[in-house]
Amino acid sequence: MAGRRERKTFTEKNLLIILVVMWVFLAIATGGNFSSWANITNLIRQSSINGVVAIGMTLIIITGGIDLSVGSIVGLSGMVFAIFTSTRGEFQFPTIVGILLALGISALIGLINAVAVHDGKVPAFIATLGMMTLVRGVVMYISGGRMVTAVPLEYRRFAVLEFLGIPALAWSWIILAAFMMLVLKYTKFGRNLYAIGSNEEAARLSGINIRLNMYSFYIVAALFSGIAGLMLGTRMAAGVPTGGSGYELDAIASVVIGGASLSGGVGTVLGTALGALIIQTIRNGGNLLGVDPFIMQMVIGAIIILAVFFDQFVKNRRKGEGRKRLFKRA
Amino acid sequence: MPEEKTVIELEGINKTFPAVKALDNVSLSVKSGEVRGLVGENGAGKSTLIKIITGAYTKDSGTMIFEGNEITRNSPLISKALGIYAVYQDVMVTPDLSVAENFFLGQQPKIGPFINWKKMYKESREFLENIGLDIDVRKSIKELSIAESEMITISKALWQKPRLVIFDEPTAVLTRNETKILFQIIDELKNQGTAVIYISHNLEEVFDICDTVTVLKDGATVGTYTTQELENVEKLIPLMVGRSIEEMYSKKDTEPGKELLRVENLSGERFENISFHVRAGEVVGFFGLVGAGRTEIARALFGADFLKEGKISVEGKDVSIKTPKDALMKGIGYLPEDRRKQGIFLQQDIDFNINIINFDKVMAGPIINYGKAHSQARDYIDKLSIKIGSIFQPVSELSGGNQQKVIIARWLCKNTDVLIFDEPTVGIDVGTKSEIYKLFGEILSSNKGIILISSYLPELMGMSDRIYVISNGRMAGEVDKKDFSEEFLLTLAMKNIVSREKVKEAV
Numbered sequence: 093m094a095g096r097r098e099r100k101t102f103t104e105k106n107l108l109i110i111l112v113v114m115w116v117f118l119a120i121a122t123g124g125n126f127s128s129w130a131n132i133t134n135l136i137r138q139s140s141i142n143g144v145v146a147i148g149m150t151l152i153i154i155t156g157g158i159d160l161s162v163g164s165i166v167g168l169s170g171m172v173f174a175i176f177t178s179t180r181g182e183f184q185f186p187t188i189v190g191i192l193l194a195l196g197i198s199a200l201i202g203l204i205n206a207v208a209v210h211d212g213k214v215p216a217f218i219a220t221l222g223m224m225t226l227v228r229g230v231v232m233y234i235s236g237g238r239m240v241t242a243v244p245l246e247y248r249r250f251a252v253l254e255f256l257g258i259p260a261l262a263w264s265w266i267i268l269a270a271f272m273m274l275v276l277k278y279t280k281f282g283r284n285l286y287a288i289g290s291n292e293e294a295a296r297l298s299g300i301n302i303r304l305n306m307y308s309f310y311i312v313a314a315l316f317s318g319i320a321g322l323m324l325g326t327r328m329a330a331g332v333p334t335g336g337s338g339y340e341l342d343a344i345a346s347v348v349i350g351g352a353s354l355s356g357g358v359g360t361v362l363g364t365a366l367g368a369l370i371i372q373t374i375r376n377g378g379n380l381l382g383v384d385p386f387i388m389q390m391v392i393g394a395i396i397i398l399a400v401f402f403d404q405f406v407k408n409r410r411k412g413e414g415r416k417r418l419f420k421r422a
Numbered sequence: 423m424p425e426e427k428t429v430i431e432l433e434g435i436n437k438t439f440p441a442v443k444a445l446d447n448v449s450l451s452v453k454s455g456e457v458r459g460l461v462g463e464n465g466a467g468k469s470t471l472i473k474i475i476t477g478a479y480t481k482d483s484g485t486m487i488f489e490g491n492e493i494t495r496n497s498p499l500i501s502k503a504l505g506i507y508a509v510y511q512d513v514m515v516t517p518d519l520s521v522a523e524n525f526f527l528g529q530q531p532k533i534g535p536f537i538n539w540k541k542m543y544k545e546s547r548e549f550l551e552n553i554g555l556d557i558d559v560r561k562s563i564k565e566l567s568i569a570e571s572e573m574i575t576i577s578k579a580l581w582q583k584p585r586l587v588i589f590d591e592p593t594a595v596l597t598r599n600e601t602k603i604l605f606q607i608i609d610e611l612k613n614q615g616t617a618v619i620y621i622s623h624n625l626e627e628v629f630d631i632c633d634t635v636t637v638l639k640d641g642a643t644v645g646t647y648t649t650q651e652l653e654n655v656e657k658l659i660p661l662m663v664g665r666s667i668e669e670m671y672s673k674k675d676t677e678p679g680k681e682l683l684r685v686e687n688l689s690g691e692r693f694e695n696i697s698f699h700v701r702a703g704e705v706v707g708f709f710g711l712v713g714a715g716r717t718e719i720a721r722a723l724f725g726a727d728f729l730k731e732g733k734i735s736v737e738g739k740d741v742s743i744k745t746p747k748d749a750l751m752k753g754i755g756y757l758p759e760d761r762r763k764q765g766i767f768l769q770q771d772i773d774f775n776i777n778i779i780n781f782d783k784v785m786a787g788p789i790i791n792y793g794k795a796h797s798q799a800r801d802y803i804d805k806l807s808i809k810i811g812s813i814f815q816p817v818s819e820l821s822g823g824n825q826q827k828v829i830i831a832r833w834l835c836k837n838t839d840v841l842i843f844d845e846p847t848v849g850i851d852v853g854t855k856s857e858i859y860k861l862f863g864e865i866l867s868s869n870k871g872i873i874l875i876s877s878y879l880p881e882l883m884g885m886s887d888r889i890y891v892i893s894n895g896r897m898a899g900e901v902d903k904k905d906f907s908e909e910f911l912l913t914l915a916m917k918n919i920v921s922r923e924k925v926k927e928a929v
Contacts, residue, residue: 278789280781287778290767297726297756297764298779298832299747357769 103351103403107366111373118377125380133258139372140265141166141320141327143365145339146346147272148316150364151309153347154289156356157209157216159310162317162343164227165201166336169194169321171231174240174331177247187244195318201227202314203307210306224340232333240331251326261323265365268319273361285309290357345392346371349399370395427489429454429586429617430475430506435484437470444470446642448484452586452617457608459628459649460621462638462662463879468621471638472588475619476508477501489585505585509575509592521566521574522546522559525581553577553610554603569596573603580607587611588619591712593627605631623711624916625655637661659909671859671884678704678887681738682871683754683840688732690722693895696732700840700871705862707886708875711915715895716875717759720842724756725749736839750779755838757829759845759875765829766817773799773813775828780835802831806861823854830861841865842873847881859885879908894918 119127145162152159176183177190185193201223208219253260276282284305287295296302317336324335350367352359371392378388430452437445445467452458460468473479475486477496486493488504516524522539523530525546531538546559555573563571572592579587589608593601608631611618622628628635629649635658637644644661652658679702688696693715700706708716721727723734725743734741736752743749749756758764767775776799777784784794799813808827810820817828826846833841847855862872862885876882882889883906891898891914898917901910 278792280785280788280790283774283778283781283790286770286774287767290769291763293764294758294767295778297724297746297758299745299750300778301745301747353769357767 104360104363104366107350107363107370111366111370114370114373114377118373118380122377122380126377129257131376131380133262135369135372135376136262136265137259138376139368140259140261141323142339142342142346142372143265143368144268144320144323145317145336146343146350146364146368147269147361148313149340149343149347150272150350150352150359150361151285152216152313153344153352153354154285154356154359155306155309156289156292156354158220158344158354159205159313160217160220160340161201161205161223161227162313162320163336163339163341164224164231165198165314165317166321166324166339167231167333168201168227169198169318170325170328170335171235171240171321171331171333172197173247173322173325174243175234177244178240178242178331179244180242181240187247190244190247191322194322195315198314198318198321199311202311205314206307206310209310210303228337231335235331235333237333239333241329243325243329243331247326248329249326251323251329261327264319264323268316269361269365276361281305281308286357342368342371345396348396351403367399426453426455428452428487429489431485431487432471432475433485433487435471435474435486436482437467437474437479438482444641445474445481446640448638448641448643450636450643450646452619454585454615454617455612456634457612457618457620457632458646459632459635460619460638461623461625461628461635461658462644463877466638466662467641468638469590470641472508472590472619472621475501475586475588476506505583506588507579507582507584507586508588508590509572509579510590517564517571518562520560520562521550521557524563524574525549525559525578549581550577553580553607569600572596573600576604576607580610583614584616586617586619588621590621591623592620593622593624601627625658626916628658629655656909659912671881674863676703676866676887678702679869682736684733684735684738685723686733686735688719688722688734689730690718690727691730692718693722693892696892696897698890698897698900700873702839702869702871703866704887705866705872705874705885707882707889708873708892709877709879709882709889709911709915710892710898712877714892714915716892717844718895719892720756720844720873720875723749724754724842726756750836750838753839754842755833755836755840756842757833757844757846759848761822761826761829766825768818770817771814772803772810772817772820772828775817776802776813776832776835779832798835799831802835805834806831807857827854827858830858834861834865838870840871840873842875844875845877846874847876847878855881879911883908883911891915891917 115127125131145166149159149162173190173194175181176185176193177187178184205216205220205223208214208223209216212219250260255263276285284295284300287298287300288302288305292302320339321336325331328335346367347359347364348354348367349370350359350363350365352363374392374395375388378385378391428451430450432448432450435445435448448467448471450458450471460471462468470479474481474496477498477500480496486496488506493500493504516527519527522542526542531541531545543559550557550559555577557566557570557574563574566574573596576589576592592604596604608618608620620628620632629652632649634646634648635652636646637658639662681699681701684699686697696719698706708719710716718727722729723743725745725748729743734743736754741748741752743752743754746756762768767778773796777795780798781790781795784791784798796813803810803813806827808824808831810824817825820828830846846858865872874882874885887903889901889906889911891901891911893915896918898914901914
């Protein structure tokens with residue numbers, strides 16, 4: 093039965109349909125403004141930073157955990173880079189050194205998260221909630237709460253680079269997402285992620301080194317946040333102390349809309365990418381239609397709930413009981 | 423003794439699970455003030471019967487009469503309201519509340535709208551002192567030891583003044599002194615005119631405390647006897663087991679080959695000084711009562727649990743096994759007891775479930791060659807004749823028996839030299855069982871060795887070449903095929919259980 097194969101990508105297909113429907117609707121409703129090349133590339137660029145953070149979040153949510161510290165890591169990474177490379181600062185390191193320092197420190201935060209969650213048995217929600225506050229404190233402290241400007245020129249210019257008419261920031265996201273899709277599907281690292289997320293004890297009894305893998309997942313997730321921090325930095329052309337605040341929520345929303353299960357074992361990078369695009373489409377489209385941004389916020393909130401509701405509904409109906417429960421009165 | 427009227431009467435109870443007839447026309451009646459032992463092998467239907475009485479399961483047919491009234495609708499709440507109280511091995515009290523609160527749960531004494539803590543503490547303390555338990559009633563249950571919290575569950579039975587109390591393996595975690603208190607509590611219940619059903623694998627204990635014994639076998643009642651007419655445990659055992667070994671356990675006699683695994687003086691958390699060996703072409707059985715330590719030994723050998731000391735050698739070479747990965751590298755595989763919790767990756771598809779430990783064979787550098795991976799999964803699905811739609815079907819859509827076969831496929835594909843099967847046929851229908859046994863033959867013919875852990879004696883005796891008997895964490899004996907008998911194995915399995923004679927004296 094070849095048809096069985098399709099069920100795996102059931103969520104992705106539906107998301108793609110939803111996205112296309114939204115785009116067609118917006119293209120018509122805005123009289124073509126939405127579908128202009130400039131706006132589409134802008135939309136992808138706007139999605140890209142959240143999109144990259146959400147790739148890391150996908151990994152953590154597949155393990156059955158959650159990472160609230162990603163937004164603060166975005167801020168830390170951008171700030172560390174700015175402080176070490178600013179031409180008005182005391183270090184004035186070359187760009188590449190700044191990038192390595194920013195990513196190194198991000199990875200370190202990921203490692204600490206992993207140790208707290210795996211070895212310390214602190215629930216991921218609590219461990220990363222604490223880390224979110226702690227890291228934001230660090231960002232504020234090292235920057236004195238002020239923007240750090242005068243970052244190297246090539247760093248600033250990255251945000252305006254384009255290739256084949258698509259912004260470099262968007263390319264970064266597309267390449268990273270495609271890379272992680274392949275990693276999750278075609279490497280043991282990826283397969284171990286799903287194994288641990290579905291059943292940690294069974295994974296352990298299958299000879300999978302849980303500690304090593306959990307460390308890797310959290311470090312990789314933090315690295316994605318670190319990269320997103322650098323991407324944000326190039327756009328802002330500075331280190332911003334509040335940079336990345338609240339990004340964890342958009343990332344979680346993208347992953348959840350993308351079909352991942354918060355109880356672990358389920359989720360894909362492609363689904364997450366589509367989830368990120370859907371969120372940004374609502375923002376962007378609402379903007380073009382002149383909808384009150386506060387109302388847009390309500391809509392996004394409602395969509396997160398509906399996405400999970402719909403997902404549960406489909407799952408239950410598959411078991412043949414959801415329909416009865418939902419439409420009892422009908 | 424107070425009036426001797428019948429408290430509970432079960433008549434012609436039937437219960438069928440998918441593919442398994444759990445209870446076949448079972449009848450049981452217990453009078454007030456009577457302590458009834460309920461014995462039988464694992465799978466005889468004791469738990470199912472109890473769950474029907476407490477309303478956790480619904481019976482397919484038959485009648486249940488409780489104190490003269492027929493109970494047509496039952497549920498755990500209804501049975502509790504009727505005055506049926508069950509003490510299970512796993513503690514049932516609310517762990518975060520204090521001992522006193524657990525006693526008064528749902529009926530706390532109050533002053534106006536406020537709980538009268540003083541009265542609650544005082545009354546529960548006095549109650550526990552009366553029965554000889556020295557436990558701080560202000561402590562929460564989770565601060566107590568397992569035995570202490572079980573004693574609380576047990577003494578709560580006395581506190582609630584029920585009409586029928588069911589004890590399911592109550593002494594497994596208790597010390598001798600606590601067992602003594604338990605027996606006092608049962609005597610007290612008896613005097614109050616409460617009916618008691620007492621389930622235990624420890625037959626000595628059953629003789630100590632019960633007036634009458636009902637024997638269940640393969641879901642049917644063998645009979646009910648007074649302990650006087652039975653006289654002793656030796657006369658009870660044949661009633662429990664005497665069944666011809668079915669033809670399905672048809673292991674061909676094979677000449678054992680070279681030694682694959684040798685274990686010397688293995689000691690861990692729940693066992694000590696375990697030595698054994700496994701040779702090629704041989705099924706080595708492990709028998710013991712529930713909680714004897716068989717699974718713990720297997721898990722420690724496999725590197726899943728902490729091993730205090732001991733020497734493991736594989737094909738003559740000493741090895742160190744600290745993690746399951748080490749064990750796999752040395753050619754030892756383990757199919758866990760609880761496949762749902764420890765074996766299956768429920769959200770994933772069949773292909774994933776088979777390949778997760780077998781990707782090594784199909785790697786092209788760091789990249790998985792899915793063409794090869796899918797075909798090796800299909801090979802083993804065919805080999806085990808697992809009926810599926812496709813290998814991309816979610817494993818959750820399969821029946822329990824087929825899920826177990828998928829896990830077996832996973833390990834057969836891994837091709838380890840020694841494969842440990844821990845209760846491989848629990849919850850599996852007869853047809854699948856015999857297919858699994860047939861696979862044993864295939865594994866053995868390729869010069870592998872099998873360790874079979876099972877509580878089901880016919881299976882163990884039918885499939886094993888030798889059986890090691892574990893009793894209370896220690897090796898009670900090694901039995902060769904020619905000496906297999908259920909009586910002998912059961913006697914060995916009870917060898918190291920603390921003699922209840924002394925308890926009896928103390929009572």
